[in-house]
Amino acid sequence: MTIRFRNPEYELADSGFPLVLITHTGISRDTDREARGYTTIGYAPEGLAPWPDINDPTRSPYSAQMPVPLAIDYQIEAFTRKQAHMTELIGQLLQFDRLPPRFGYLQVPQDGTVRRLDILGGPESTETKDQLGKRLFVAAWSIRVSAELFLSEIDHLTQVQTIALDLVDAPAYAAGHQVPLDPTVRLSPVAVAPSASNAPPPALIGTPYQYALTATGGVPPYHWVLESGALPPGLALTEDGQLFGTPTAPTVSPISLVFGLTDSDSPSQVARQTLSIAVSGS
Known part of the structure; x- marks a missing residue:
């Protein structure tokens, strides 16, 4: 079977059949896919070298402004001499990796991308004749393929190998003195501390209970454990500080608990x- 793009000089009478002709019918801006900002290009653009791990698009050194999304429309026409051949050809073209009714796609080996392909109409079957008067069976589809147009230059990011820093004491520098600092000195972070507002409210038997312990300073995420005491029956503590459950028994008085952070x-x-936490019967 021959597949080719149609040109004005093409004559059906000179063709072999079955035949599939592809005709470009239009191009429009796809406003539903508009976006602003920058995006990483997950393939090596034409004329630019691929990166070492080309199979990992997250390592791409290429980026550009968000491209203009386009919708490119085509008409696909299939021609056969016999009706039986047309029926068979339509069945082959309707397979999932060709012209499926939905979830169509088009692989572009030149840049390794996969494009969306939508069937706008078809197959519409007709019968016609070529320039020699011979009968032809025709089936036509209208399709739309997604594409993007990059309006800006492609930015090539070069990975930094070495960074040279001169560290000085800020107050001394402001006073006109450069006091070198040791770059290996690690500044002490703000000490971690449980929030002073932590105060689990009273719980009721048979009523779902939930309360979140919070903290400040240090480096999140925080990890909580119960170091001393026992939670009321039915309650539990998660590592991220969630007190939850449904109490099953009352407490005589508030239970004192020591939480580790x-x-x-x-x-x-x-x-x-x-x-402290208390459980009442009503």
Whole structure:
């Protein structure tokens, strides 16, 4: 089977059949896919070298402004001499990787991308004759393929290998003195601490309960454990500080509990907080 783009000088009478002709019918801006900003190009643009791990698009060094989304329309016409051949050809073209009724796609090997392909209409079947008067069976589809037009230059990001820094004491520098600092000195982070507002409210038997412990300083995420005491029956504590459950028994008086807090710094910082919780029957 011959597949080719139609040109004005093409004569059906000179062709072999079955035949598929593709005709470009229009191009328009696809405003539904408009976006602003910059985007990483997950393939090596024409004329630019691929990166070492070309199979990982997240490592692409190429970026550009968001392209203008376009919709390119085509008409696809299939021609056969026999009706049986047309029926068979339509069945082949309707397969999922060719012209499916939905979820169509078009692979572009030149840049390794996959484009959306929508069937706008068809197949519409007709019968005609070529320039020699011989009968032809025709089936036509209208399709739309997604595309993008980059209006700006492609930016090529070069990975930084070495960074040279001169660190000085800010107050001394402001006073006109350059006091070198050791770049290996690590500034101490703000100490981790449980929030002073942590105060679990009273719970009721048979009523779902949930309360979140919070903290400040240090390096999130925080990790909570129960270091001393026992939670009322039916309640539990998650690592991220969620008290939850449905109490099953009352407490005679508020239960005193010691919670341990650890941040994600290296080395980690540790803090503790003593809280109380009570469960009533009504």
